[in-house]
Structure formats: C-alpha cells, structure tokens
Amino acid sequence: MDTRQLVDSPLAATPVAAETLGTPVPAALGTRRDFCVAACQALSLGAIAATLQACGGGGSPNEPSGNFDNVPQLPSISATVTNGAATLTVDGTALSSAGGAALVSSSLGTLLVVRNDATSVSAYTATCTHQQCTVNGLTEGVFQCPCHGSRFSPANGSVLRGPATAPLRRFNASITNGVVSITA
Numbered sequence: 001m002d003t004r005q006l007v008d009s010p011l012a013a014t015p016v017a018a019e020t021l022g023t024p025v026p027a028a029l030g031t032r033r034d035f036c037v038a039a040c041q042a043l044s045l046g047a048i049a050a051t052l053q054a055c056g057g058g059g060s061p062n063e064p065s066g067n068f069d070n071v072p073q074l075p076s077i078s079a080t081v082t083n084g085a086a087t088l089t090v091d092g093t094a095l096s097s098a099g100g101a102a103l104v105s106s107s108l109g110t111l112l113v114v115r116n117d118a119t120s121v122s123a124y125t126a127t128c129t130h131q132q133c134t135v136n137g138l139t140e141g142v143f144q145c146p147c148h149g150s151r152f153s154p155a156n157g158s159v160l161r162g163p164a165t166a167p168l169r170r171f172n173a174s175i176t177n178g179v180v181s182i183t184a
C-alpha cells in the first residue's frame with residue numbers, strides 16, 4: 001500500500017484525526033478532571049483537619065479544647081542574673097515553703113520554679129513545647145498551659161496531658177540559705 005496516498009487522502013486523514021483527538025481524548029480528560037476534583041476535595045479536608053489539630057480542636061482525648069482562662073495563675077517573681085545564674089530570695093514569696101511554685105522572670109527567660117521541700121527546688125522553661133505559649137497556670141497540683149490546656153509535671157516537667165508531646169526543658173536549680181540559684 002502506498003503510504004503517500006493514505007496521508008494525502010482526506011478519507012484516510014479523517015479517521016486518524018478522529019481516533020487521536022476524538023473519543024479517547026474526551027474520555028481521558030473526563031478521568032483526569034474527576035481525579036483532580038477528588039484530589040482537591042481530599043486536600044481541602046486534609047487542610048481543615050490539620051488546622052483543627054493545630055488549634056487543639058481535634059476532639060481527641062489528648063487534645064483538649066475549651067477555655068482555660070479560669071485556671072489559677074502562678075505568682076510572678078523577678079530574678080537577677082549574675083555570672084550566668086539567676087538568683088532570687090524566697091522570703092515572702094510563693095517559694096518560701098514546700099509545694100510553692102512561681103513564674104520566675106530573668107534574662108535567662110521565664111521559668112517555672114517549684115519548691116520541692118526545705119532543701120530543694122526544680123526549675124523548667126515556661127515555654128510550652130506545643131506552640132510556645134507561656135505556661136503560667138497551676139491546677140490540680142500540675143502546670144497548665146493557657147493556650148490549649150497541655151499539662152506538665154512539677155516533679156520532672158513531663159507531659160501529663162497533650163496536645164504537647166515533649167517535656168519542658170529542665171534547668172539546674174538549688175536553694176541555699178533561702179536563695180534560689182538557677183543555671184541553664
């Protein structure tokens with residue numbers, strides 16, 4: 001068969017064009033459109049779910065949502081920093097007796113400090129490991145973040161309730177003759 005005749009013939013060219021640009025292509029476009037619509041819907045639902053999770057509204061038992069404004073706030077104390085150590089005198093403060101806790105501010109940052117007993121104190125960063133809010137509440141004997149309700153142990157800074165998953169960073173802290181000393 002002469003190829004030139006087929007190419008030059010309108011009868012030969014028309015079926016080829018119809019097969020190439022006709023039925024198969026619209027079918028392919030329809031499939032791609034369906035795929036794109038489904039993919040966009042899935043992505044939108046995923047984005048909404050991610051946003052809800054970031055806001056702590058996911059509904060999981062480990063991700064409380066609600067208003068945490070009513071949690072009692074820790075008293076604030078200022079400390080001075082000398083030679084890399086933040087120091088403060090506990091007389092007349094919440095740290096003067098065992099079980100007391102306070103939010104201590106200094107150039108080292110804002111710290112959660114708890115008086116364990118007569119001879120020891122513990123200190124942790126007050127920066128929440130979830131989304132960096134300042135943990136400033138004390139409820140049911142534990143620290144609580146005001147933003148999404150994460151709770152941390154005063155004993156070791158560990159997470160007692162999410163959405164935070166990482167513990168609070170611990171600082172070295174000691175008390176001698178009524179003076180607390182904290183170093184990074």
Ligand code: FES
Nearest residue numbers: 128130131145148
């Ligand atoms: S920033 Fe979300 S719980 Fe603290």
